[in-house]
Amino acid sequence: xxxxxxxxxxxxxxxGKPVTLSCSQTLNHNVMYWYQQKSSQAPKLLFHYYDKDFxxxxxxxxxxxxxxxxxxxxFLDIRSPGLGDAAMYLCATxxxxxxxxxxxxxxxxxxxx
Amino acid sequence: GQxxxxxxxxTATEGAIVQINCTYQTSGFNGLxxxxxxxxxxxxxxxxxxxxxxxxKGRFSSFLSRSKGYSYLLLKELQMKDSASxxxxxxxxxxxxxxxxxTKLIIKP
Numbered sequence: 001x002x003x004x005x006x007x008x009x010x011x012x013x014x015x016g017k018p019v020t021l022s023c024s025q026t027l028n029h030n031v032m033y034w035y036q037q038k039s040s041q042a043p044k045l046l047f048h049y050y051d052k053d054f055x056x057x058x059x060x061x062x063x064x065x066x067x068x069x070x071x072x073x074x075f076l077d078i079r080s081p082g083l084g085d086a087a088m089y090l091c092a093t094x095x096x097x098x099x100x101x102x103x104x105x106x107x108x109x110x111x112x113x
Numbered sequence: 114g115q116x117x118x119x120x121x122x123x124t125a126t127e128g129a130i131v132q133i134n135c136t137y138q139t140s141g142f143n144g145l146x147x148x149x150x151x152x153x154x155x156x157x158x159x160x161x162x163x164x165x166x167x168x169x170k171g172r173f174s175s176f177l178s179r180s181k182g183y184s185y186l187l188l189k190e191l192q193m194k195d196s197a198s199x200x201x202x203x204x205x206x207x208x209x210x211x212x213x214x215x216t217k218l219i220i221k222p
Contacts, residue, residue: 040214040215040217041214042200042214042215043212044212045154045209085122090156098204099143099144099161099163099208100207101146101158101161102156102210104155104156107154109153
């Protein structure tokens with residue numbers, strides 16, 4: 001089945017220790033998104049790629065970076081995680097932008113100790 | 114600013130009908146999405162409306178009034194598995210999704 005895969009599902013890191021979250025997709029979608037979602041809050045868009053064209057949301061902290069080496073894979077790097085970065089990180093894809101539905105991966109739950 | 118408002122929590126009884134409302138204020142408008150999110154899981158797509166009116170899809174229906182900046186999601190014949198959060202998201206003039214915080218729906222037997 002075509003899908004969006006995120007690894008790991010659960011990640012524990014120490015305060016200030018860099019961490020990388022990964023996402024892959026077999027849907028061959030052009031657009032990939034990274035969201036941060038905290039409990040009972042709306043998903044917050046961090047980045048999105050249209051093909052390899054990178055788009056950084058204006059209020060995404062510099063502590064967060066992203067890479068998309070090819071159509072299938074996307075990575076989220078948190079350079080120096082703080083306690084406030086503990087959240088669910090969701091990767092999503094869509095065929096094109098905008099009017100097309102987004103397909104989400106299962107998410108990575110990040111804990112910062 | 115851009116804003117989505119939806120109730121924080123609703124409770125309904127198994128077998129009943131529930132309507133979850135959403136109002137939006139966006140810079141331009143290119144449609145409205147509803148997603149379902151079970152606790153600890155990723156959102157899954159339910160519906161997309163861009164024209165006024167009601168769209169029915171099985172037990173779920175979604176309604177849009179562009180002039181009022183208003184949408185609702187109607188769930189019929191509620192089942193326990195419908196217990197989840199329901200996220201409303203509006204597409205603005207730049208085709209960016211503006212997300213609501215979600216409505217947590219609790220189904221009681």
